[in-house]
Structure formats: C-alpha cells, structure tokens
Amino acid sequence: xxxxxxxxxSHYFLLMMQTLEQTHPTFLKLKSLLAEIEDIYGAxxxxxxxxxxxxxSKGSGARGRQLATLNQIAHEKFTDGTIxxxxxxxxxxERDLPYDSDEASLIRLTRRDCDRASKVPxxxxxxxxxxxxxxxxxxxxxxxxQNFALVQPMLERxxxxxxxxxxxFPEAQHIADPHIEGSDYGMSAVSIRSTxxxxxxxxxxxxxxxxHQPPVDQSCLQQHYPEAEQFAFCQSVLKQMGYDSERGRQDxxxxxxxxxxxxxxxxxxxxxxxxxxxxxxxxxIHEMGHAFYxxxxxxxLEGTPLAGGVSSGVHESQSRLWENLVGRSRPFWxxxxxxxxxxxxxxxxxxxxxxxxxxxxxxxxxxxxxDADEITYNLHVMIRFDLELDLLExxxxxxxxxxxxxxxxxxxxxxxxxxxxxxxxxxVHWYTGQIGGMFQGYTLGNLMSAQFFDAAIAAHPEIxxxxxxxxxxxxxxxxxxNIYRHGRKYTAAETLDRVTGKSLSTQPLMNYxxxxxxxxxxx
Ligand code: ZN
Numbered sequence: 001x002x003x004x005x006x007x008x009x010s011h012y013f014l015l016m017m018q019t020l021e022q023t024h025p026t027f028l029k030l031k032s033l034l035a036e037i038e039d040i041y042g043a044x045x046x047x048x049x050x051x052x053x054x055x056x057s058k059g060s061g062a063r064g065r066q067l068a069t070l071n072q073i074a075h076e077k078f079t080d081g082t083i084x085x086x087x088x089x090x091x092x093x094e095r096d097l098p099y100d101s102d103e104a105s106l107i108r109l110t111r112r113d114c115d116r117a118s119k120v121p122x123x124x125x126x127x128x129x130x131x132x133x134x135x136x137x138x139x140x141x142x143x144x145x146q147n148f149a150l151v152q153p154m155l156e157r158x159x160x161x162x163x164x165x166x167x168x169f170p171e172a173q174h175i176a177d178p179h180i181e182g183s184d185y186g187m188s189a190v191s192i193r194s195t196x197x198x199x200x201x202x203x204x205x206x207x208x209x210x211x212h213q214p215p216v217d218q219s220c221l222q223q224h225y226p227e228a229e230q231f232a233f234c235q236s237v238l239k240q241m242g243y244d245s246e247r248g249r250q251d252x253x254x255x256x257x258x259x260x261x262x263x264x265x266x267x268x269x270x271x272x273x274x275x276x277x278x279x280x281x282x283x284x285i286h287e288m289g290h291a292f293y294x295x296x297x298x299x300x301l302e303g304t305p306l307a308g309g310v311s312s313g314v315h316e317s318q319s320r321l322w323e324n325l326v327g328r329s330r331p332f333w334x335x336x337x338x339x340x341x342x343x344x345x346x347x348x349x350x351x352x353x354x355x356x357x358x359x360x361x362x363x364x365x366x367x368x369x370x371d372a373d374e375i376t377y378n379l380h381v382m383i384r385f386d387l388e389l390d391l392l393e394x395x396x397x398x399x400x401x402x403x404x405x406x407x408x409x410x411x412x413x414x415x416x417x418x419x420x421x422x423x424x425x426x427x428v429h430w431y432t433g434q435i436g437g438m439f440q441g442y443t444l445g446n447l448m449s450a451q452f453f454d455a456a457i458a459a460h461p462e463i464x465x466x467x468x469x470x471x472x473x474x475x476x477x478x479x480x481x482n483i484y485r486h487g488r489k490y491t492a493a494e495t496l497d498r499v500t501g502k503s504l505s506t507q508p509l510m511n512y513x514x515x516x517x518x519x520x521x522x523x
Contacts, residue, residue, distance in 0.1 A: 024093045027103060030086045033077070034110065035303035040074040042261050049259050053251045053269060057137070064133030071129040072122055079118045087111050105489040106306050113305055116182070119168040128161050132432050139431035140254060148402045148420040151431060156398045159391055162435040166392065175392045179436030183312040184444060186493050189389060192440045196382050199443070199506045206513070206523075207363065207375055213521045216362040220355060221277045223347045230272045233343045234284040237336065241322075241472050243268075243288050247295055255428040256283040256370075258290035258319075263302045266294045278360065278371060282323055289322030290315060292476065296484025306487045312437075314492050316445020317452055318483070324374050324446075325453045325512070326475070331468035333357055361520055365413040367422045369442075375513055376413065378446060383408045384427070384439040391435050448496065450508035452483065455500045 044067055051063050077083075090107050097104035135154040142150035162179065169178040174189035181187070231252075238250065253269035260266045268287035272280035293309050301307040309315035326332050337356060341348045348356065363373045369380035387404060390396035396404055405424040410416045417423030429438040456478045457463055463475045482499045496503060517523070 023103075024090065026086055026089045027093060027107075030083065030090065030110070031106070031304060033083060033086070034106075034305060037074050037077050038303050038305070038307075040070050040077070044070045044074070045259050045261050049261075049267060049269075051133075051136075052253050052255075052257070057140075060133060060137045064130050067133055068126045068129040072126045075117065075120075075122045075125045078114060079120075079122065083110065083114050084118065087114065100489065102300060102306065102489075106304055109305055109488055112185075120165065121168075124161075124164065124168075128165070128434075131157055131161060132434075136428070136432040139425065139428060143254075143421050143425045146419040146421040146425075148424055151425070152398060155401075155430065155435075158430065159398055159435050163392060165434065166436070174389075176389050176436045179392075179434060179438075180440065181437075183437045184441055184492065185311055186491050187311075187313070187440070187444070192385065192444075195447070195504065195506065196378075196385065196440075196443065199378060199447070199509075200382060202506065202510050203375060203378060203513075206517070207365070207379075209523045210363045210375075210517065210521050211365070213523065216358050217355070218359045218362050218364075220348065220351045221359050222275055223277075225274055225277050225344060225347060227272045227274055227280075229343060230274075230277065230280045231270075233340065234270065234272075234280055236339070237281070238284065238288055240336075240470055241285075241288060242476055243291060244295070248291055250284065250287075256287055258287045258294070260294045260308070263295070263297055263299060263307060266291045276371075282327060282360075283370065285327040286319045286323040289319035292322065292479070293318040293484050296480045297487040298485040301487040306489055308488050310486075310488055310490060310495050311444075311492045312441030313444030313448060314483070314495055316441045317448035318445075318479070320442075320445045321449040321453055321479075325449060326467060326472075328361055328374065329464070329467065330357055331464045333360075334468045335470040358520060361516070363517065363521070365415050367409065367413075367415055367417055368426055370426075374446070375517065378443045379412050381439050381443040383412055385443075388430075388436050388438065444492075444504070447504060447506060447509050448492075450512045451496060451500045451502065451505065452479070453512075454508050455482075 047063060047067055047070070051060070055063060087107060087110060094104050094107045099105075131154070135151065135158055138151040138154045142148060163175065166172060166175045166178045169181075172178050172181075176189045180189060180192065184192075235250065239245065247264045248266045248268065250268050250270060252271060254271065256268070256270045258266065258268045268284070268291050270280055270283045270287065290309075293315060294307075297307045309318070333353060333356065337353045340356075341351075361373065363375050365376055366372055369377065369384075372380050383405070387396065387401070387408065390404070391398065391401070402420055402424045406417050409423070427439075456475055460474050460478060463478075466472070466474050483495065486495075490498060493503060
C-alpha cells in the first residue's frame with residue numbers, strides 16, 4: 001500500500017469513527033423504527049398503485065381492508081408514544097447539531113409529523129382509509145355513468161370525516177387549515193386566499209385580452225392518434241429526458257399520478273386519448289417531473305420521512321416546470337417535433353412546427369383542468385379551492401355541489417359542463433383523499449416553478465440552448481443539487497429562500513406568462 005493510500009484509508013477510518021461516536025444510540029433506534037413505518041407505507045403504495053392500474057373491480061372490498069389494516073399498523077407504530085419518547089430523549093443531541101444536518105432535520109421533521117399524527121386517533125384513520133377506498137370505487141362508476149348522484153352519499157361521508165379531521169386541531173384558525181397544513185406546511189386559508197386574489201387580478205384581464213385575438217387553430221392535435229403509438233412516443237420522450245427505466249415504469253390509469261415504493265422504484269401513470277394528443281404527452285412529462293424529484297433524493301434519506309418532496313406546492317413546481325416551462329417551450333419542440341412528425345407522418349408531416357407550437361399553447365376557456373393552458377389553469381384551481389372552503393365552512397351542501405361547480409365555471413370561465421363527468425366528477429381528489437387542501441398546491445406549484453426556473457437560468461443561461469439539442473442534464477443537475485437531493489429537509493418557505501433568495505411571489509410567473517403569450521398573441 002502506498003503512503004498516499006494509507007493516508008486516505010486512515011482519513012476515512014477517522015471520519016467513520018467520528019460518525020459512529022456522534023451517532024447517538026437513541027437516534028439509531030429512532031431511525032430503525034421510522035424505517036419500519038416507511039416500509040409499511042411503501043407496501044400501501046404498491047396496493048394503491050395496483051388498485052388504480054390493474055386490479056379487477058371486484059378486488060376492491062379486500063383491497064380496502066388491506067389498506068386500512070396497513071394504515072392502522074403504521075399509524076399505531078408512529079403514535080403509540082415510543083417515537084415521542086425517543087424524540088424527547090434526543091432534545092439535547094439535536095441542540096448540538098447543525099440545523100441542516102440530516103440528523104437534526106430528521107428529528108425536527110419527525111417531531112412535526114408525529115405531533116400532527118398523534119392528534120388523530122387510529123380508529124379514525126382506519127375508518128377514513130376504508131371510506132377513501134369505497135368512495136374511489138363509487139367515483140369510478142359515477143364518472144363512467146356521468147351521474148354524480150351515484151357517489152353523492154359517499155362524498156357526504158367524505159365531507160363529514162374531513163370536518164371531523166379538522167376538529168382534531170382545535171387551535172386552527174380556519175377549518176381548512178389542518179388539511180392545508182398537511183399538504184402545504186406553512187400555508188393557511190387566509191394566506192392562500194390573498195395570494196390567489198393577487199394572481200387572479202392579473203390573470204383575468206390578460207385572458208380577456210387574449211379572447212379578443214383571432215382564435216388559434218388546434219385541429220392538428222385533434223386528429224386520430226392511435227393509443228399504442230402515442231404510448232410508444234411517450235416512452236421515447238421519457239428515455240431521452242432521462243427517466244431511468246430500471247428505476248421506474250409507466251402504466252395506464254383513469255387519473256394520472258406518480259407513486260414511490262422506494263428511492264429506486266418511482267412509477268408514473270398516464271391516460272391517452274386517441275382524439276387528442278395533448279393528454280398523454282403532457283401528463284407523461286408532468287408525472288415524470290414528480291418522479292425526477294423523488295428519484296433525485298439523496299440515497300441516505302431512504303427509509304426516513306426525509307425522503308420525498310417538501311410540500312404539494314413544491315412537488316407540483318417540479319412537475320409543472322418540466323411540463324410547461326420545458327415541455328411547452330419552443331426549444332423543447334425544436335428538438336422533439338421532427339421525432340413526433342416521424343412517429344405520426346400522416347397526421348403531422350405537413351404541419352409546420354410553429355402551427356404545432358401555437359396549438360399546444362392555445363389559451364382557451366375550457367372545462368377540464370388537466371387539459372387547460374398555463375394561464376386559465378389557475379382559474380380551475382381557484383374554483384376548486386373556493387368550493388372546498390365553502391363545503392368545509394358549511395355554506396355549501398354536497399347535494400348542491402354539481403350546480404355550484406357549474407355556476408362557477410359559467411361565471412369564471414364562461415363555459416358550462418355538459419355532464420357531471422366533465423364537471424364535478426373530473427378530478428379524483430375529493431373522492432379518494434379528503435375535502436380540503438387538495439388543490440391549492442397546483443397553483444402554488446405554478447408560481448414556484450417560474451421562480452425556480454428563473455434561478456436555474458440565472459445560474460446557467462445555456463439551459464435553453466441545451467434543451468434545444470435534447471440535453472436536459474444541466475437543468476436536471478441544477479434541480480438535483482438545489483431541490484431534489486434535500487427531500488423534505490427544508491420547508492417550502494426555506495426552500496424558496498435558499499434557492500431563489502426570495503419568498504413566494506406572483507411576479508416571476510406573471511413575467512413568464514406576459515412574455516410568452518404576449519409574443520404568441522401579439523398583445
Ligand atoms: Zn402533479
């Protein structure tokens with residue numbers, strides 16, 4: 001062994017000894033208990049994924065029981081007092097650690113999660129988990145039959161239980177706050193209402209101005225695109241953008257989602273419409289953005305609550321960044337459009353890139369949130385957020401929800417749903433999660449996506465040129481370093497501050513929208 005390698009070996013030995021000395025046995029015990037709980041949640045994710053992709057419909061009864069049992073075990077383990085005691089024993093250990101060390105962050109985050117979870121009785125968790133499964137099944141039937149009445153009694157139970165959940169947090173200022181805190185920690189009904197009002201005041205006149213411009217022809221997207229070929233193209237896009245098929249896969253579902261079983265198994269789903277190219281393509285890029293985030297967590301966070309994303313808003317910022325700021329940009333299609341044309345020569349062979357680019361960015365008051373353009377999308381979110389608050393506050397009854405939904409679409413977007421399926425039944429969230437805290441993350445994510453993208457471009461102005469030649473690594477690496485690898489270590493506010501030096505703002509998104517759509521629509 002050379003002298004140099006001896007020095008290296010002894011250096012590592014020293015480092016290892018220091019780490020062992022520093023690692024408190026109580027901390028190791030906490031980590032191992034948390035890893036068991038993470039394993040149980042990993043198993044519930046597999047069951048959920050199967051339920052929403054391949055499970056035959058009659059499997060739902062048993063699946064509901066299985067999920068409820070696993071949730072019960074996990075919740076009991078988390079809240080039976082053992083973890084609380086370990087956290088108490090670690091107070092002085094935590095005090096001596098740097099705030100952003102993995103150890104201090106794990107203790108801090110576990111305490112926050114544990115405080116919240118301990119307020120909710122296990123018996124409630126089990127009942128809620130069963131209801132979520134039953135309500136999802138009823139929603140799938142109601143949606144296929146275009147009949148809200150088929151799921152109404154279940155949704156009434158869902159509202160009751162969502163209100164019951166809020167009751168476990170008597171200190172909350174607003175009945176929706178416990179739900180909002182659960183998905184977007186640090187936010188509240190009041191703060192979101194104010195951010196949304198500010199954004200809305202800027203968006204509405206812009207949408208109005210665009211609506212007075214000549215309409216964009218979108219017919220090139222609405223030809224017949226066979227499902228198998230769309231799916232194949234999406235697979236090719238995923239591969240070229242860097243989604244690793246050895247660490248994930250894509251399947252079909254009713255409502256696209258991403259799910260993680262472990263740091264090396266992060267899956268996405270999509271749905272494909274044969275008469276509309278946008279759905280499969282953009283939902284694929286969207287879910288891939290979510291998957292990049294989870295796949296990019298530092299490996300040492302695996303098996304701890306630190307693995308994952310900061311909040312629903314920050315998670316959406318990653319999916320929306322890849323879907324919109326990258327996937328709906330000119331440089332992106334400069335690279336991918338010739339490939340798309342080669343895939344669909346009879347549909348797109350004679351369509352110029354500029355026509356296609358305008359079509360995928362058409363601003364249009366429409367019925368379906370997931371099909372909406374980048375601008376009106378936020379109005380779809382605001383409608384849902386307001387309706388959630390009305391339901392929770394008790395000023396809106398579930399039986400009146402379809403009519404209230406349709407009224408808001410008429411007044412805010414100037415379109416009226418023709419059935420419950422393209423109205424109140426279009427999103428799965430209330431029927432499989434809860435009522436409250438389910439939608440604000442999308443618009444918060446849009447705001448943050450522009451803030452993060454600006455910071456990335458400031459650090460690496462060559463990013464757009466690289467995208468134009470199909471190289472996504474500079475952007476991906478920047479996101480990996482600044483956001484992905486930290487998992488849940490920082491709050492959303494801390495993340496924004498660390499990465500952009502600013503707090504949440506509507507301005508970067510509005511600047512982006514004004515610049516892009518000003519050019520597109522000549523306004
Ligand atoms: Zn998403």
